[in-house]
Amino acid sequence: MTDRVCLVTGASRGIGAASARELAGRGHRVVVNHRDSAAEADAVAQDVRAAGGHALVAQGDVTDPGEVTRLVDTVAAQWGRLDVMVHNAMTPFPVTSFAELTWEQLGSKLDQEMRAAYLLTHAVVPGMIERRYGRLVYLSTGLARRxxxxxxxxxxxxxxxxxxxxxxxxxxxxxxxxxNVVAPSTVEDTAVSGRLSDELKEQLAAATPMRRLARPEDVARTVAYFAGDDGGFTTGSWAPVNGGLIMP
Known part of the structure; x- marks a missing residue:
């Protein structure tokens, strides 16, 4: 079935934007969430509408309980339900060695990462259970294992x-x-890859059996699989999108 209602957090750029476009291209209604990048989110929504799809732009900080409630209520008011949640929004993190890492830095990242996942999941799951249908897709990283x-x-x-x-x-x-979890390696044109040197990105691409970095569209297609009915009997999985860099 198409025409599901899909919330994509952090959808103004990178993987989130690609996922919103991919889901819309498959016939779903998409909610383009952003925290403070309205112009970019509007551009994604305009792309979706120009291609004949349906898009709603919804601002909200996914680490704030009140804003998460407002975000989900906004979707319900517009389209009556929420069938799919793609949690892609990235919270800040330091790039540093363990020797230089403070507990405050690590604790802050852990708190924000899990706070967002908890708040969003807690907000959307009751409605999914009531309707006996739901798809939860979370963006992780191969760095969790390598x-x-x-x-x-x-x-x-x-x-x-x-x-x-x-x-x-x-x-x-x-x-x-x-x-389900979608876990890409380094992805081109994202906030994370933007913090890496060109030399390091070239090294990472060379170390990948497919000899390139992932692209947002590569990740979006895997997200769309788990968000749709084809993935309906797959749950609790960890799906690497990394060109063979990590083979679990």
Whole structure:
């Protein structure tokens, strides 16, 4: 079935924007969430509408309980329900070694990462259970399983997210709701890759069996699989999108 209502957090650029366009291209209604990038979110929505799709721009900080409630209420008021949540919004993190990492830095990243995932999931799951249909898709990273220098805060926080999703998947499965993780390697044209040197990106591409970095569209297609009916009997999974860099 198409015409599902899909919320994509952090959808103004990168993976989130590509996911919103991909889902809309498959016939779904998309909610383009952003925190403070209205112009970019509007551009994504305009792309969707120009292609004949339906898009709603919805501002909201996914680490704020009140704003998460308002975000979900806005979707319900517009389209009556929420069938799919794609949690892509990235919270800030330091790039540093363990030796230089403070507990405040690590604790802050862990708190924001898990706060956003918890608040969003807690807000959308009751309606999905009531309707006995739902798709939860969370963006993680291969760094949760394969460490890289300087990325300890991000990798540890995403590892916590991965575990959270497995527990959620187990609990909601009897109600027709799936929960899955999409874990790309370094993705071109994203906030994370923008913090890396060109030299490092070239090294990462060379170390990948497919000899390039992931692109937002590569990740978006995997997101769309889990967001649709084709992935309806897959839950609790961790799907690498990395050109063979990590083969679990």
């Amino acid at each position: 460490p890289r220098a300087g990325m300890i805060a991000l990798g540890v926080a995403k590892a916590a997210l991965d575990s959270f999703v497995r527990y959620v998947a187990d609990e909601v499965a009897p109600h027709g709701v799936t929960a």
